[in-house]
Amino acid sequence: MNQYYFKITHYADELLADLKKLEGGWPKQVLTMQENWIGKSYGLEFKFSFDAASHERLSGNFDGFEVFTTRPDTIYGVSYAALAPEHEIVSYMIQNSLLDDNTREQIESMKNASSIDRQKEKSGVALNLSVVHPLTKKSVPVWVANFVLMDYGSGAVMAVPAHDDRDFEFAKKYSLPINAVIKPFNGEADNTKAFTEVGELFASEQFNGLNSKEAQAKIIEHFEALGIGTKKTNFKLKDWGVSRQRYWGAPIPFVHCDDCGLVMEKKANLPIALPEDIVITGEGNPLDKHPTWKHCKCPSCGKNALRETDTMDTFVESSWYFLRFCASPQNWEDKAFSAEQIKYWMGVDHYIGGIEHAILHLLYARFFTKVFRDLGYVSFDEPFDRLLTQGMVLKDGAKMSKSKGNTVDPDAIIEKYGADTARLFILFAAPPTQELEWNDSAVEGAYRFIKRFYERSSNIVKTDSMPQIDHGSLSKDEKFARKKVYEALVRANDVYVEKYTFNTMIAGVMEAMNALNAQSNSAVWSEAYWILTSIMEPVIPHVCSEISSNYFSLKNLTSQRVLDEVFVQESITLGVSINGKARTEIEVSPDASNDVIIAAAKESAAKWLEGQTIVKEIVVPKKLVNIVIKG
RNA sequence: GCGGAUGUGGUGAAAUGGCAGACACGCUAGACUUAGGAUCUAGUGCCGUAAGGUGUGGAGGUUCAAGUCCUCUCAUCCGCACCA
Structure with missing residues (x-):
């Protein structure tokens, strides 16, 4: 089946390198996950050539196959080569009946095994082919092995059982030779398992005595000098397959024409809109079954043609929606977004989402940004300056989800206590980045705080401006209360701008309330509420705006200045x-x-x-x- | 296997290397009350009547001083996973 791909691998290097720019702003975990996903590694790529007999057996159709290794220092320990069951040479042999029934069946069952089953146990079968070791010229047998993956590297490997765990396990099972060529710097290797660490080379001709790291560079140089291999960088990252056989996605703007083949739709006809009169049966692609939608004219020759009915992965749209959010609605029909508005609004200062987006969405969005930059639409490299990954909410140890049926409905709390209590309770429970086991036993406490906060507002004297207080004339308790209020303000500034640990900000406000209770100066109370309702307004908006409108005509709901005088202490x-x-x-x-x-x-x-x-x-x-x- | 995170009272959690447990929940006792699932006061890491001792998963180390820094280790959770 033909599929459409975005060539994200073209940006693999930059997507990896620019993770550095995100350090500090993004959680380390997410950066590491992306780094591993991109999976860059260096090594040697070279070709194993078939010996004369094998070459003839394949009727001269193949003279060898490429392999990639990150451990060229172990090259003298090669004792077999292994192909993925899906490798083209294997397929050729099956198609041309070059394998006996038993061998063929074994290969088929490897191909048909699920990826989980395939990982359970190493298995393989000899192909009765041999290649020539590129340096020693010795004969090396070729096997098919289930642990060789077709979609990484060339789908073929050199196997060094003495220095690779997988190769070792396979060699043991099929009694293949195990040739050690690297030993620990001190002492001898334990030959009951593979020695995979850095060590000193032996039995490796002119490379004897080198350590693994030096040898890797020298051996690659040697291959390049002889013209039989090259230094190679490999990535785990694969191109992004975007075609889906679903209704819910943007149609892929291509047309199939009998004469012209696959043709891109004309710009003037874009965007291709989905039909709205479709029938969703749960079977097949509704676009394909629609009676008229897919019939169109070829953009190239004008003859009757068929529209592509595959739609794009929904991740395509979520990769640039934040740019669309910067566009004013009056321009929506004209263009996706304007450079001017992008320049004004982007980048995204704080991006908040679950850790489940660590790789796909966040990598795709970074990729789109770089593509748009190269096309001249945006002028920055990275879309999201800071990323906060909120912790999951668990219930009985499991992630809350509809399918598990263990969700908690906040409506019950809202109905009984109000939305302010629900918000206060959730924000007070733990910092947002942290995973949280849901337990609503503390809801009452949040509710009590709000009640107290509201009742004690009766101590306020109505005013339209910040009360002025002569700090020197206050009693000890009054001074202490003021200090606590301003400490809460300092902490709130830090929390809103930098730390997001709302639980500690709320604790600070509670401390201030406790200190206020120990005194009865109405000016101190008024100033305190002027400040506290301002910093708590995002958390408990209903209560704060009511208090503020009753006493301060809403004049205080703005940023507050810290007065240093309250922090001066007599002792x-x-x-x-x-x-x-x-x-x-x-x-x-x-x-x-x-x-x-x-x-x-x-x-x-x-x-x-x-x-x-x-x-x-x-x-x-x-x-x-x-x-x-x-x- | 590789990578990341977490581990502190009965519970949720605080703590720029500087008096661990702030702030809450819960619990105990008391006050007010016809009543209390309301409110208020006091207490509450553990052992101990007290003085004191001890204490941040475990073992070492650095430091005048370690929950915090370093080394090793255990447990739990998450991600990737035969990536050559």
Whole structure:
């Protein structure tokens, strides 16, 4: 079946290299997953040539096959070569009856095994063909092996059982020779398993004594000098097959013409719209079955032709929707997006989604961005500056999903407690990046907080501007309450801009409320609500906007300035520890000298210092004093 | 196998190398109450009457000081997986 592909492999190198640009903004896990998915590796590619007898057996149709290895240093340990069951030479032999029935059946069953079954046990069969070792010229038998994959490299490998786990397992099973050529730097290899680490070469002619790394480079050079092999980079990333036999996707704009073949649809006819009068039966492609839709004229010769009924993978559309979001609706008919608007809105500052998009969607979107850049539509390399992967919500240890039937309906909480409580509860439970086992026992707590928050707003004095307070005239409790309010503000700024740990911001607001409760200055209460309703408004919008509209005419719902004066303290408390163990506390003036602090600490900790020799005294400003004693 | 993450009270969780457990939930006791699944007050890591000891999966290390840094290790979860 013919399929349509996007040549994402053309961008493999850049997609890999630009992951560096995303470091810091994207979770490391996602970067690593993409790196592994792209799967770049270096090695040697060379051709195994058939010996004369094998060449003749294949009627001269094949003179050999290419193999790729990342371990050219093990080349002298080759004891067989293996082809994928799907390899063209194998297919040729089957088609031309060059294999006996038993061999043929074994190969067929390898091909038909599911990929999981195929991984369970190594199996293979000899083809009665031989190739020539490119350096030693010795004869090497050719096998078919189920662990060789047709869609990576050339679908054929050189096998070195002494230094590769898979080759070893296979060689053991079929009693093939195991020739060690690398030994550990210290001591001898354990020959009951493959030695796959870096080591020192032996039995390798002029390369003896080199370490694996040096040998890899030297042996590749040697192959290139002889003109029998080349340095090669391989990728696991494959081209993106985009054709689907479904209704729900953008039609692929090609036309099949009896005379002209496969022809691209004319630009003027784009976009090709889906028909709306289709019947979805669950069988086959509804577009193919539609009575008229697929009949069209050939864009090249004008004769009757058939439209392609395959549609595109929906990932195609999700790869650029964010650019479309930047386009104003009045231009939608004219073009997909305008460069000017893209320039204004892009890139996406914060992109939020589940980890399940780590590879496909996020890689495809990066790919599209690079293609659009090369076509001149956008001027940046990467679409998403920062990525937040939200944690999954689990229920009874499993991911919540409709198919499992273990979902929790937030409507029940919203109905009983209101939407503000539902939001507060969820945001307070854990940071958003974290996986969370759903447990709604703390909903009551969130509800109580909101109730208290609303009730105590009665302490506010109505005002249209931020209350002015003479900090110096306040009592200790009032000063403390103010300090807590501003600490919550500082934390909120950090959370909204940088950290997204909303749970700690909410905790800060709760602390401020607890401190406010210990005093009754209405100006302090008013200022506190002016600030707190502003920072909590995104979390509990209904309550905050009601309080704000009742008392502040909504004037406070904007960014708030931090006043440094509230953080100035008359005295500070320092912990005193002996040999790092917390013992007591002292209260000193914030500008007390180290000498004064140490003297106070010694006095306070006299009980533990009696008869001891003090070795060292450490003062950590505004935090603690550590006294080190001998013994 | 490779890669990534996580591991802290009864529970959810805090903690720029600087007094572990902030903030909540729960629990215990008390107050108010006809009532309490409302509200308020106090307590709450563990052992101990206390003084004190001990404590962030485990074992080492660096440091005056480690949940945090380093080495090794165990467990759980996630992703990729015979990638030559």
